[in-house]
Amino acid sequence: MENKKRELISIIIPFYNQDVYFDSCVESALSQTYTNTEIIIVNDGSDKVFEDKLKKLQSKYPDKIKLLTQENKGVGAARNLGIENSKGEYIAFLDSDDYWLPNKLEHQMTILKKNKINFIHNSYLIVNDENRFIGKFISNTLSYKELIRSCDIGLSTVLVKSDLIKKHLFSTISTKEDFVCWLSIVKEINSLYGDQKEVMIYRDKKNSLSSSIKVKFINAFKVYYKYENFNIIFSLIYTLNLSINWIFKTYKIIFKNPDQINFKYLSNINNLKFEESYILSALNMASLSNINLFYLHSAKFIFWIDGYCAKFIVKMFNKVPGRKLIQDLKLTEDVKKIYLCGNNSKLQINFLKNKFNSEIDFIEVPFFKELNEINKFKVTVDDRSLVIINISTPKQEILALNILNNNKNKKIFLLCLGGGISMVTGEEKIVPEILEKINLEWLWRLRSNTWFRLKRLVNTSIIFLFKIIFGYFDKTNFKNID
Structure with a gap:
């Protein structure tokens, strides 16, 4: 693709008091081989010191970075604000502690055009807070029936057509907000295309692990009960099944999937x-x-x-x-x-x-x-x-x-x-x-x-x-x- 024919991609990064990993996150967006992009950073009510850091960053790249600010409402609301203010024909999501590989967007746009699709997600590598390699997640194309059993989509790998995502905004629950979004989208387009090339490094942070598991379990139940309108029994069954699938998925990520x-x-x-x-x-x-x-x-x-x-x-x-x-x-x-x-x-x-x-x-x-x-x-x-x-x-x-x-x-x-x-x-x-x-x-x-x-x-x-x-x-x- 020649530069003049390349569609604009809006990269949406929600931000809340991220210190250690944010510089590498933004650098990975700026260093993409696909250059026709705008980067929208949504400050979700961060402390003043981080607000000043974001303003300094935006002033360094005024033609590339757009900075939006809202009071603290959570990542779902932050992404929605970014979507609503985006100009791109396509939208990509990048969390502030994740990191894209250089040809992420280039590769995905090629696949989108070749297969005439409007949604793609990819495989990714996983590290922890210390940058220790944990494993590799391998993506697959998912139907609603497959997705409802396990949310096997890395949010920071998603590239989606703008007019599609604007009809299916994120929910405002604290976790699983992306799960709700993907379920809504797959009902319209029947399948979510999964490409197996890894394009992103995901950071698995373990802060407040016990409370995080509790919150995730509750929010998973909400996905089924509130958003998918399952009854209580089926919601509990699907929530437990989601947890069991997570155990098997983790084993594969660590021991089976990594390349030599x-x-x-x-x-x-x-x-x-x-x-x-x-x-x-x-x-x-x-x-x-x-x-x-x-x-x-x-x-x-x-x-x-x-x-x-x-x-x-x-x-x-x-x-x-x-x-x-x-x-x-x-x-x-x-x-x-x-x-x-x-x-x-x-x-x-x-x-x-x-x-x-x-x-x-x-x-x-x-x-x-x-x-x-x-x-x-x-x-x-x-x-x-x-x-x-x-x-x-x-x-x-x-x-x-x-x-x-x-x-x-x-x-x-x-x-x-x-x-x-x-x-x-x-x-x-x-x-x-x-x-x-x-x-x-x-x-x-x-x-x-x-x-x-x-x-x-x-x-x-x-x-x-x-x-x-x-x-x-x-x-x-x-x-x-x-």
């Missing part, structure tokens, strides 16, 4: 090159137990083998301690600048300065209590830079991803060394060779910060064993790139 993801690893660190951006991280029990944090970013990671647990996963096992990696590391002319990022250490800075015969820029980071706090930390580094990170896993890997995301179109090489650099500089005593040979390094490290490290070790061990027992790593493939 390819990761890369090196068995010989001398083969490391400085050509395209990457994150180099240790493959050990800590990283393997947190592998779901890296699932969506697998192409950005290269691992080296640092722990015995990797023997269960990789074919070519050649263990290299982090301290040996930094000792043997040789840079090329492709690297123009070196940073140490994390905990301030004069010993480490001087070691790196002497080793590489180069000035070392230091980037100090605050203590991150929660993993999602790292996304708020913004840092800019020079092109063709080596960034060595010295905090613990998985915080250092998330920080590395954050640095890459904030320095796009640059070649950045990030080394997640954790405590390895502390040992090579003498800040932490080197593990005795006899313990290293029998893979008891963890026992040596318990000498300091014993209680903290023991808790972390037990927690990591349980998660790793759980993943092994339930075949989690069957969905991963580690490929040697030496």
Whole structure:
């Protein structure tokens, strides 16, 4: 399709006091390959600080973003206000904590035109508050009979013809408002087309879980009793059936639907090159137990083998301690600048300065209590830079991803060394060779910060064993790139 022939798509984003994820949400809408769009953000009575943030954002993109404000009435009313003020021939919905893949709209418009339909929903990937990959939902075309049993439509994947959605606005209940809308639409058009290409990352937030389940159960009953006019008995039966289907659906999302993801690893660190951006991280029990944090970013990671647990996963096992990696590391002319990022250490800075015969820029980071706090930390580094990170896993890997995301179109090489650099500089005593040979390094490290490290070790061990027992790593493939 040529630009001049492209129909306008209105993107409606309801907003209420969203802090952590909103920037990436809006960026995903602005970065669509289908560019003939208007973005309508509906402020649903947010606090003043967020209101000011939205006004600043709108002023930055005055020709693209329209800002509407209402007193707090809920997401259904917010979407309705956006629909009523939209100009597009098509309408897409995006919740403020979700994220579209770049060709979402382009792909869907192609399918709509090809199949001559006016409603489409798609498959999507699911992460939690910490950006840990949970699973994949696979969409299907749904009739009323199928939809009434299970609301299998991801709202932020929906693209619908404007004149259709304007006849079927959202209800004002606090949850399931979209279910009511889809049921109303399917009665008119008979089926809701489901395309299986994933186009969105959905964030499954677990705040107030028990009260949320209670509210969802009550609202599900309302869907059947109030909006579909079922009697009390049938409403209860369908509500219970909806809950049972949710259990089976969740199992499929986590264990059956995800595609196998390819990761890369090196068995010989001398083969490391400085050509395209990457994150180099240790493959050990800590990283393997947190592998779901890296699932969506697998192409950005290269691992080296640092722990015995990797023997269960990789074919070519050649263990290299982090301290040996930094000792043997040789840079090329492709690297123009070196940073140490994390905990301030004069010993480490001087070691790196002497080793590489180069000035070392230091980037100090605050203590991150929660993993999602790292996304708020913004840092800019020079092109063709080596960034060595010295905090613990998985915080250092998330920080590395954050640095890459904030320095796009640059070649950045990030080394997640954790405590390895502390040992090579003498800040932490080197593990005795006899313990290293029998893979008891963890026992040596318990000498300091014993209680903290023991808790972390037990927690990591349980998660790793759980993943092994339930075949989690069957969905991963580690490929040697030496």
